[in-house]
Every structure is written in C-alpha cells, then in structure tokens.
Amino acid sequence: MLIASVFPWFTDPSGTRLTAWQLPVDLGWQLRSGMFNYGLLCTCCALYIFFVTHQTWQILRAQYSADPTYLLAAPRVSLTRNYIMAGLACLLPMGLFLFQFLCADMLTIAEVTRQQIQLELARTHLGYQSTPEFTPILPFTLHQSHMLGRFAILTNQLGMGWFLPLISLAILFTARIFLPLRIRLSELAFPLLPSERRRRAWLLGIAGLFALLIFGRAPAALASQAQADHLLSVGEYANALNWLDHARTLNPSLEETLDYHIARGNAWYFLHPHQPNAESDVYLGNYYRTQNDIYSAYQALQNSWSKYAHTSWLRDEVSLSLTQMAELSHPLRSIPRAALTNNEPALPWLTELLKLDATNFYAQFTVGRILYDLRDDAGCEMHMRMVLTLSASPEMQSAAYTYIALSRFDAGDINNAREYLYKAQDLDPAYRNNTARQRMSGMR
The missing domain is CATH 1.25.40.10 (Tetratricopeptide repeat domain)
Structure with a gap:
C-alpha cells in the first residue's frame, strides 16, 4: 500500500504521469485540496492495516501463551473481522478513485476528455501506426456525460499504482492459509455481549447514513441529469430545466461539462425560440454537427463565440467545429500528388x-x-x-x-x-x- 502511493496511478492523455500524491480526492462536494490526496489515503490505510495486524498479533500471543494475563489483555475482536477490515482498507483508495472519475469529478473529466480527443486526432496524422489502445475511442463520438466514454478513457490511462492495492489484497488473504488450522477454524472469535451488539448495530447504522450522505450526492446529480435527458426526449422542456438545475445544485462541477450545457440549450431553444443565449447556440451547433452540416454548425458557434463569455465548455464546442472543418479535406491522408x-x-x-x-x-x-x-x-x-x-x-x-x-x-x-x-x-x-x-x- 505504501508503494502504491508513490507509483503512477493515472497518465493523462497529454502524457503526464500522476502519482497518488498528485491526485486530490474530490467526491463531488467541491472540497478539493491538494493536502487530501490518494497518497495520503493509501498511507492512512497502510497505518490502519498495521493497527489491525498488531491487534491480531496480540490475539495470537494470547492464544499461544499459557500466561492468563495475555488472554485478559487481548482485544475482543475476531481474526475474520480484522481480515475483512484490512481487505476493505486495501480496496478503499481504488474504489474512491473509480467513484471520483466515473461519477463525481466533472472538472477533471472535462479536461481529460478534451485532451483525449486531441490525442486521438493527432494519432491519425502520425504517418505510421499508433500504439493500440485497450479500449478504442472515436474522437468525435466521445462524450463527457456518457459513462462508457469515461470508462474507456480510464481503462486506457490507468497506471500500475492503481493495481498495487489488489496485489496487497491478494497477499493478505493468501498469507492466511499459513495460519495453523485450528486457529483458522476457531477464528479466535470472542462472544459479544448484548450491549456490544446493540452498540455495533447503532454504529453500522450511523456509518451507513454518513456514507449515503457523502457518496450519494454525485450519483444523485447524474440521476437528475439522466431524468432531464429523458424529459427532453419527450418534449417536457420546462421540467427538464428544473431537473438540470437540481443536478447542478447537487454537483456544481457539472457546469464545466459541455454535455450539460447542450442539454440546457436544448430546453431553452424550444422554450424561448426568440431569446437565444450561449447554451441554445451551442445546442444548435451541436445539432448541425450531428447532422453532418459542419459549416452551419461553425456559423452558429462563431455567432455564440463573438457574443458571449468565452467559457471552457463553449471553447470545447467551437474547437470541435473547427477541427471538423479542418478534417473535411482529409489532410495528410492522400498520395503525394x-x-x-x-x-x-x-x-x-x-x-x-x-x-x-x-x-x-x-x-x-x-x-x-x-x-x-x-x-x-x-x-x-x-x-x-x-x-x-x-x-x-x-x-x-x-x-x-x-x-x-x-x-x-x-x-x-x-x-x-x-x-x-x-x-x-x-x-x-x-x-x-x-x-x-x-x-x-x-x-x-
């Protein structure tokens, strides 16, 4: 686990390798700080595993010793529970990273998607065969809001550091077979008192509510956006805007994604056809692009770029339009003549x-x-x-x-x-x- 904290976890499409210490934890609450990162999380999990290992050692010492003092001083925990907690500590950094990239951290997703599109387009002009990808990606069909697109980027860019906790987990449970058979069968479990059972039930309930509060916000934002997409498809544009507002409240980083503003532009375009704004122009340009009317898309987006603030999501859509205009003549793909x-x-x-x-x-x-x-x-x-x-x-x-x-x-x-x-x-x-x-x- 300590080695995992210093190995690269993610290589962004521009080629920069990021170790666990360079990846801040962001669960959708916008409490992003470089101080709280996956390197620190791996280190804390490793320290916790040392703690439960020490507890297990005390239990084993009490089991093998004839001195009753050791038995009385041993912690009232079971070997099975310690193994489970240590295994969860191994999986925690990996699970949080997947949750962050796939559900919560839309700011990073927007930046990585932008770079991935550039990389895929550049590879078509290398002049020779590019490095094969684990999951092939088509640049003009890559969308930030699609879970499959984010998963494809993740499978291509994950580093060795992310997999090391899995090796830790395998070592942990493989080493268990070397314990004496009678210890593995008895599990060294101490019977729990009724008061301890009630306390544990309360603690599990509180932990479950706390986890729901911490981790439920980002999935709820995605669910709200999915509901808005459904309402857009059936023509309920006012309700769709309300759901998109709920999604932004739950996860403000959705403001950084292009697909979110295209959805808002779709609703606004039909609700207020005579009051265009930047989002409705972006929706119109995106619609033209999907219909292969590249020049009309470029005109709509240029109009938006000249009239409204130059936000990152607007820049992304205008860049895609210019890229498609450049690729229309198929540069660097013809015979020399x-x-x-x-x-x-x-x-x-x-x-x-x-x-x-x-x-x-x-x-x-x-x-x-x-x-x-x-x-x-x-x-x-x-x-x-x-x-x-x-x-x-x-x-x-x-x-x-x-x-x-x-x-x-x-x-x-x-x-x-x-x-x-x-x-x-x-x-x-x-x-x-x-x-x-x-x-x-x-x-x-």
Whole structure:
C-alpha cells in the first residue's frame, strides 16, 4: 500500500504521469485540496492495516501463551473481522478513485476528455501506426456525460499504482492459509455481549447514513441529469430545466461539462425560440454537427463565440467545429500528388483553432506536418517544438522529434538531424515509428 502511493496511478492523455500524491480526492462536494490526496489515503490505510495486524498479533500471543494475563489483555475482536477490515482498507483508495472519475469529478473529466480527443486526432496524422489502445475511442463520438466514454478513457490511462492495492489484497488473504488450522477454524472469535451488539448495530447504522450522505450526492446529480435527458426526449422542456438545475445544485462541477450545457440549450431553444443565449447556440451547433452540416454548425458557434463569455465548455464546442472543418479535406491522408490539394484547405481552420486555443497539441502537430509537406522547414520545427512543450506523451514526442529531424535534413543540418532521430527512436521502444527508422537507415 505504501508503494502504491508513490507509483503512477493515472497518465493523462497529454502524457503526464500522476502519482497518488498528485491526485486530490474530490467526491463531488467541491472540497478539493491538494493536502487530501490518494497518497495520503493509501498511507492512512497502510497505518490502519498495521493497527489491525498488531491487534491480531496480540490475539495470537494470547492464544499461544499459557500466561492468563495475555488472554485478559487481548482485544475482543475476531481474526475474520480484522481480515475483512484490512481487505476493505486495501480496496478503499481504488474504489474512491473509480467513484471520483466515473461519477463525481466533472472538472477533471472535462479536461481529460478534451485532451483525449486531441490525442486521438493527432494519432491519425502520425504517418505510421499508433500504439493500440485497450479500449478504442472515436474522437468525435466521445462524450463527457456518457459513462462508457469515461470508462474507456480510464481503462486506457490507468497506471500500475492503481493495481498495487489488489496485489496487497491478494497477499493478505493468501498469507492466511499459513495460519495453523485450528486457529483458522476457531477464528479466535470472542462472544459479544448484548450491549456490544446493540452498540455495533447503532454504529453500522450511523456509518451507513454518513456514507449515503457523502457518496450519494454525485450519483444523485447524474440521476437528475439522466431524468432531464429523458424529459427532453419527450418534449417536457420546462421540467427538464428544473431537473438540470437540481443536478447542478447537487454537483456544481457539472457546469464545466459541455454535455450539460447542450442539454440546457436544448430546453431553452424550444422554450424561448426568440431569446437565444450561449447554451441554445451551442445546442444548435451541436445539432448541425450531428447532422453532418459542419459549416452551419461553425456559423452558429462563431455567432455564440463573438457574443458571449468565452467559457471552457463553449471553447470545447467551437474547437470541435473547427477541427471538423479542418478534417473535411482529409489532410495528410492522400498520395503525394494530391497532398497540396488536401492539405492547404485545412491550414486556415487549424490556424483559427490555434488562435482559439494555443495549447491544442493536435492542431500544433497537424500544422507542423502540413508545413513540412509544404517545405516550410522553419515553420514545421516551430510547431513541433510546441508539441514537445505541450505533450509529455512519448508517442507524440517521438513524432515531433522525427519531423524536426526531417526538417533539419532538408535544411542540410545533417548532424543535428541525426541527434533528433536518435531521440525519436529512444522514445519509441515498440518500434512503431517507421518514419524515423527508415530515414535513419537510409531507406528514405
């Protein structure tokens, strides 16, 4: 458990590995603090396991000793109960992390979804086969409000640290078979007095109510949003808005998610057709995008961007619209003879996307690749160095170093170009970056 606290638990799509100490606990109450994190939680669980281990040792010492003093001083607990409590302590950090990512922490979910979409789009322009994912994700169908989408991201990005408590649990219960048979059969249980049974029942009841209060808020917010989606589908827009208000009250971090505002925009668009707002414009743009009317979607969203506050969820939707406009010409996917025809139309849209969000590493990488095909070596290198700054993913860094090297080769800087190719190969232990290896071997 202590080792789990220092191992990476989650690798965000930009490539940053986060240990348990870098992941704050957020159960939907907006009491987020870096002081209360999963590293601290693992450490506290480990200390509790040491405590119940000490209790068990006292019981075993009393069982084996002929001195009645030990038997009287031994705690009145059972070995089975101690094993169960230690096992729950192993599972607690893992369960809380799953609950937080899948149900409660919409701020992190929005940021991770944004980065995942950029990563998936950038992988389509690497020029070679990307690293396979455990759960394939389609960028334009990834939604923050869908549990399956969040689960897919989680299965692709979980680190080894999250699994170590499972190993702790396996060791805990495997070690139990080495206890003497008579101890395992007797369980060393002490009979409980009626007063102790009543006290335990009260404590369990209070603990259950407390757990319901702490953990019930975020699922209730999701249930309210699901009810609102149902009401929207049957045309009860006023009731849907009320349920969406309830969901925001239960979990204010829903304000950070795009799908929540699209749902509000859907209700507002039909309730007040002559009083448009940012949410109704976003709903309209999203509707056009789902109908493959990309240009109308872009017009609706540009109107919203020029009139209303530049919130993060509005930026996400405008970015998706610009991305689809850029991808309409299928840049970097054609034969060399048609490369200019397909690549050049994408540049204005990608440039607008970078004006909107200069940290979008998909746009930086794609523009760099297009400029390389257009023989703008200096421009290509500038954008690839931005990719190195924005993304810590070895896959993306390997690709960026590759195109910096190719630009240097074309400029005649052979020595530095080889150094960059070496870096690209070092970041590609799976031998997927054929572009770098072929250029280094002289095949291209």
